[in-house]
Amino acid sequence: MPGTVFPWRRDNHFALLSDGTLFFPRMLAAIDGARLRVELELYLVESGACTDALLQALCSAAQRGVVVRCLFDAFGGQALRQADRLRLSEAGVQLRWYNPMRWRRGLRNIYRDHRKLLLVDSQLAFVGGTGASDDFWRPDEPQSRWHEVMVEIAGPLVDDWQQLFDRQWQACQERLAWRPRPVPGLRRLPAAPPLGQGLGRVAYADARQHRDILRALVRALRGAKRRIWLATPYFLPTWKVRRALRKAAARGVEVCLLLGSRHSDHPPVRFAGERYYPKLLRAGVRVFEYQPRFLHLKMVLVDDWVSVGSCNFDHWNLRFNLEANLEALDPALTAAVVASFQADFADSREVSLAHWHARPWWLRLQQRLWGWLDRLVVNLLDRRR
DSSP states (O other): OOSOBOOOBOSOEEEEEESHHHHHHHHHHHHHTOSSEEEEEESOBOOSHHHHHHHHHHHHHHHTTOEEEEEEETTTTTTSOHHHHHHHHHHTOEEEEESOOOGGGGGGGGOEEOOOEEEETTTEEEEESOOBSTTTOOTTOSSOSEEOEEEEEESTHHHHHHHHHHHHHHHHHTTOTTSOOOOSSBSSOOOOOOSOTTEEEEEEEETTTEEHHHHHHHHHHHHOSSEEEEEOSSOOBOHHHHHHHHHHHHTTOEEEEEEOOSOOSOHHHHHHHGGGHHHHHHHTOEEEEEOSSEEOOOEEEETTEEEEESOOOBHHHHHHEEEEEEEEEOHHHHHHHHHHHHHHHHTEEEEOHHHHHTOOHHHHHHHHHHHHHHHHHHHHHHHHO
């Protein structure tokens, strides 16, 4: 296995933060209180009110002597204006770009850094699925347009998040973005410990080179005894995940999927993923489509085990992206995740086989078309590899 695996760490503290109206002020306050260093790794960075507030905090930190390092994805950061880039550099913020777009790189342009991570003084971490855009937070709006979560982490686990960031920062400097050097750690996926307070682990993916994040999920699904609740905005799961979900439902586990609805930034992806509904529904899996807003969060609850972060667990992400999730076993965090899911299920429409069979012809056509294109493109890319 090319990569190495992070172990479980004890004595951590977690706080689940729902929506940008809650987590962005907490993140900005942490940056404002930084004394030594701030690191930020993001995929989506777009100029606007949200990013303006974030850049102000980063620049102020750099100007008072804090080491500030930002690692942004070059594709996801295309909408960051040149004036904002200059603003960072003039304030002394160190800025690196993952995989700048070049026509001569061909298929390498597909590889992206999809992680979302903020580190402050190596003491505090924020991990989840947010980007820096007005869809996630506008200071003058009472509710965010996109539904998202972040987890605030304090404790020994922050050191592992720091290692993950440092490794990718160095890889970008050395132009080893697709094959970064392994981090110190385990060679095999660690056994899940018994439930305890403050247990956490860094799970990550380096495209196809390393995917312990997927292996941990599949293992959890196969061992589920009571419940599997999974939320993702882009439902294109791997065959292993789909099979594990069906088998869990067949043995009596409560399997509920929290997915997007008509509110989507990529409707074709939604249509392509809906082709999996019938087989899952017949196996006893329940499907809920979140109605109020665009559901962007990526979160899994298996019995009491939690995984939350940047990974959608879809076959596109796991082929081409850098991803990172927090895995945790902690009663307080589990209770918060349960409450979050329950609130979102209540705001969702459950899809039944009867609903599926009654869908209009134009929807059937789009599902077939985008599903076929998804399979075709993936097969072509795999052959090119």
